[in-house]
Amino acid sequence: MTDDKDVLRDVWFGRIPTCFTLYQDEITEREAEPYYLLLPRISYLTLVTDKVKKHFQKVMRQEEVSEIWFEYEGTPLKWHYPIGLLFDLHASNTALPWSITVHFKNFPEKDLLHCHSKDVIEAHFMACIKEADALKHKSQVINEMQKKDHKQLWMGLQNDKFEQFWAINRKLMEYPPEDNGFRYIPFRIYQATTERPFIQKLFRPIASGGQLHTLGDLLKDVCPSAITPKDGEQKTQVMIHGIEPMLETPIQWLSEHMSYPDNFLHISIIPRPTD
Amino acid sequence: MAGEEFFLGEKRFKQCCEDFVKHSQQIGDGWEWRTSKDLGDGYLSKTHFQVRNRHIPPDLKEKNNDNTEQMLFAHVEEPSDDSQAAGACSTEEVVRYEYHVLYSSSYQVPVLYFRACFLDGRPLTLDEIWGSVHASYQARLQEGPWDTITQQEHPILGQPFFVLHPCRTTEFISAVLGGSQQHHRNTNYITLWLSTVGPVVGLNLPLSYARLAPEQSTAVADRALS
Numbered sequence: 001m002t003d004d005k006d007v008l009r010d011v012w013f014g015r016i017p018t019c020f021t022l023y024q025d026e027i028t029e030r031e032a033e034p035y036y037l038l039l040p041r042i043s044y045l046t047l048v049t050d051k052v053k054k055h056f057q058k059v060m061r062q063e064e065v066s067e068i069w070f071e072y073e074g075t076p077l078k079w080h081y082p083i084g085l086l087f088d089l090h091a092s093n094t095a096l097p098w099s100i101t102v103h104f105k106n107f108p109e110k111d112l113l114h115c116h117s118k119d120v121i122e123a124h125f126m127a128c129i130k131e132a133d134a135l136k137h138k139s140q141v142i143n144e145m146q147k148k149d150h151k152q153l154w155m156g157l158q159n160d161k162f163e164q165f166w167a168i169n170r171k172l173m174e175y176p177p178e179d180n181g182f183r184y185i186p187f188r189i190y191q192a193t194t195e196r197p198f199i200q201k202l203f204r205p206i207a208s209g210g211q212l213h214t215l216g217d218l219l220k221d222v223c224p225s226a227i228t229p230k231d232g233e234q235k236t237q238v239m240i241h242g243i244e245p246m247l248e249t250p251i252q253w254l255s256e257h258m259s260y261p262d263n264f265l266h267i268s269i270i271p272r273p274t275d
Numbered sequence: 276m277a278g279e280e281f282f283l284g285e286k287r288f289k290q291c292c293e294d295f296v297k298h299s300q301q302i303g304d305g306w307e308w309r310t311s312k313d314l315g316d317g318y319l320s321k322t323h324f325q326v327r328n329r330h331i332p333p334d335l336k337e338k339n340n341d342n343t344e345q346m347l348f349a350h351v352e353e354p355s356d357d358s359q360a361a362g363a364c365s366t367e368e369v370v371r372y373e374y375h376v377l378y379s380s381s382y383q384v385p386v387l388y389f390r391a392c393f394l395d396g397r398p399l400t401l402d403e404i405w406g407s408v409h410a411s412y413q414a415r416l417q418e419g420p421w422d423t424i425t426q427q428e429h430p431i432l433g434q435p436f437f438v439l440h441p442c443r444t445t446e447f448i449s450a451v452l453g454g455s456q457q458h459h460r461n462t463n464y465i466t467l468w469l470s471t472v473g474p475v476v477g478l479n480l481p482l483s484y485a486r487l488a489p490e491q492s493t494a495v496a497d498r499a500l501s
Contacts, residue, residue, distance in 0.1 A: 080428065109398050113426045113435050123425055127440075131381045186381075196313060197433035202380050 007257045011241055012162045014041035016087050017097040020052045023071075026104055028059045036097065040160065041084030041241060042261050044125075045070055045077060046115045047158060056102055064104060069112055071101045076111045080124050082260045088239045088268040089190050122154050125262055129153060132186035132263030133172060135202075136255075141172055157261050165261060172263055173256050180212070181205035181252035187265040189223050199223055205252035215254060216247030226269045239268045282383035283464055291465040292319050292376070295484070302483055311431050318388075318431065319376035319465075325477060327370045327407060369394050374478055376465065377430060379441050385465060387472055388429055388436040401426055404437050404476075412475050424476070439472055 015038040022032040035055045039048060046068075053068050070077040072090050077100065081089075091098050107114075115121065129150075133142035142150075149168045156165025175182055185205050188198040201222050205213055219227045219238065226236055227247065237244055240258050251265075259265050283291075292308055296319065299306035310317040375388040391399040391407075399407075404424060427438045466484045473479060 078428070110434055113428065114401065120425075124427075127425070134381050194313065195433060196311065196431055197428055198430070199314070200380070200430070 004257055008166065009162065011258055012042055012165075012261075014084060014241060015039060016041060016083065019097040019099050020049075020056075020070075020102050021099065022056050022059075023101050023103045026056075026060065026102075027064050029061060030059050032056055032059045039083045039098075041082065041087070043083055043157065043160075044081075044121055045079040045083060045086075047118065047121050048083075052102060056104070060104065066104055067107050067114065067116065069103050069107055071103060072099070076108045078112060079115050079121075080113055082262070082266060084241055084260070085190065085266040085268065088242055089192050089270065092239060092242060092268075092270060093273040118158075122158075125154060125157065126150060128262035128264060129172070132259075135184040135186045136172070136182035136263070137175075138183065141174070145171070153261070169261070169263075179206075180210070182255060185218070185251050185255045185265065186259070186263055187218065187251075187255070187267060189219075189226070189267045189269060191223075191226075191269045203251070205250070205255065212250040212252055214247060215245055215249045215251055218251050219247070223269065235272055236269050237272050239270060240265065283378075283385065284383065285378055285380065287464070288378045288385060289317075291463050292317075294463055295319065295465045298484060302481060304481060316378070316431070318378075320374070321478075322371065322373045325370050325372060327368050370399065372477060374473075374476075375429070375436070376469065382441045384441050385468055386441045387439045387469070387476070387478075388427075389439075389476055389478075390434075390436045401437070407477065408475060437476075439476060 018037050018039045020035040020037065022028070022034075026032075033055075035052050037049070037052065039045075049068070049070075057065055070079070072086075075090060077086050077090075087098055113120075113124075130139065130142055133139050145168070152164060152168050155161070156168070182205055184202050187203070188200045190198045199222055203213070203218055203221060207213055207217075215238070216227060226238060227234075238247070240254070245254060245258070255265055296306050296308050298304075299321075304321075305323060306319055306321045308317055309320050370391050370393060372389060372391045377386050377388060378384075379386045391404065393399070401424075408424070424437055424439055426435055428434070429436045462485065466480065469478070470480045470484065
């Protein structure tokens with residue numbers, strides 16, 4: 001269906017207009033202007049902010065600059081989460097542009113992973129893809145691929161090349177004809193209010209009777225509080241890539257079409273705006 | 276028997292951990308089980324201190340106490356040069372290690388998480404962690420550092436920890452359990468696994484763990500096959 005392929009493109013090319021401002025306590029030689037950038041939802045902060053770093057380093061002294069990190073309204077932003085997930089989770093119901101504060105000092109060791117080079121991002125990205133395939137195919141598909149195929153997935157993401165990426169990724173979205181879907185669905189459910197960073201469990205896309213499990217079935221099983229209305233009113237939103245998919249959507253379809261490049265469905269449960 | 280893969284179901288993981296903790300309590304080895312408040316899953320946890328001499332790699336032949344005394348300090352072999360020994364005992368070389376054993380439902384194996392900091396609170400960097408990996412494993416580490424130990428988010432606490440990658444676990448566990456050595460089938464999975472991966476990152480098990488009785492459920496049950 002051509003409609004389904006359009007979804008893949010819409011997901012890949014999603015952007016969030018962002019305004020980067022230098023933290024006021026950073027020591028500068030002249031005033032730092034804010035920097036505006038359209039961030040790809042499917043990528044990672046430290047992969048796409050080289051220009052941001054360069055822009056602010058120009059007004060700072062060399063010795064004041066160590067590892068860059070980002071914060072939104074006091075919350076350090078985890079670079080290892082995709083940008084779209086961070087936005088949906090923390091700022092989706094606020095006015096655009098997304099205002100992110102840039103820091104070069106006092107790296108929050110207890111909150112953030114270090115990211116000293118692009119190799120760290122690549123290792124993280126590939127580890128996620130491998131874990132997703134362990135769930136979908138017992139690692140058979142990813143292990144059959146050559147190193148150059150793995151590299152192509154990473155290069156496709158890094159260089160924003162949809163075709164290059166999907167030439168390989170489509171193999172990770174296939175399943176044996178006798179099955180009706182993956183073995184288990186790679187997903188993580190996030191709520192900003194919990195200490196636990198995310199919920200991840202084994203969940204089959206097909207029920208024992210052969211019916212397709214839906215997004216609603218997944219939530220009922222793994223995170224019932226997300227969809228059980230209190231006082232008859234739905235207090236939360238279930239968000240993926242900035243939209244609320246219908247709860248009747250088959251989870252197999254969501255996994256094939258709305259996963260991030262790491263092959264995981266990253267789902268945010270956020271408070272419903274009251275306006 | 277090659278081909279039959281030995282996965283660890285979550286129920287069996289919890290049972291093995293329970294038995295493991297019981298034995299740890301008997302010998303004062305310091306392991307405890309922590310349950311998460313929200314979802315009832317949990318993990319094994321142990322904290323200990325090590326004297327780390329940067330110039331001489333820690334020797335694996337540490338004097339592990341196989342007795343009931345609580346082991347807080349792992350001993351290192353005396354360096355041949357006395358002047359270096361003096362340097363090795365300065366406080367900044369004492370490292371506090373915290374080890375957690377979590378269950379990975381994706382790979383159906385246990386995973387070792389750990390973090391380390393000096394007494395002044397400064398955490399060790401990934402490079403320092405790589406540098407402290409035992410000499411026997413350095414070659415493998417150089418080959419593929421990113422496949423071996425990396426920094427990751429703890430799935431229950433949400434804080435940065437170092438992790439020993441689980442990808443290869445089933446391969447070598449199958450090799451051990453699938454072999455003709457029948458007695459291994461009765462060994463606690465956690466004991467078997469931890470005694471193999473632990474030493475890579477400075478964690479050793481007293482030998483008495485090997486005498487842990489098999490779990491109540493049969494070894495055949497809960498083996499997830501294809």
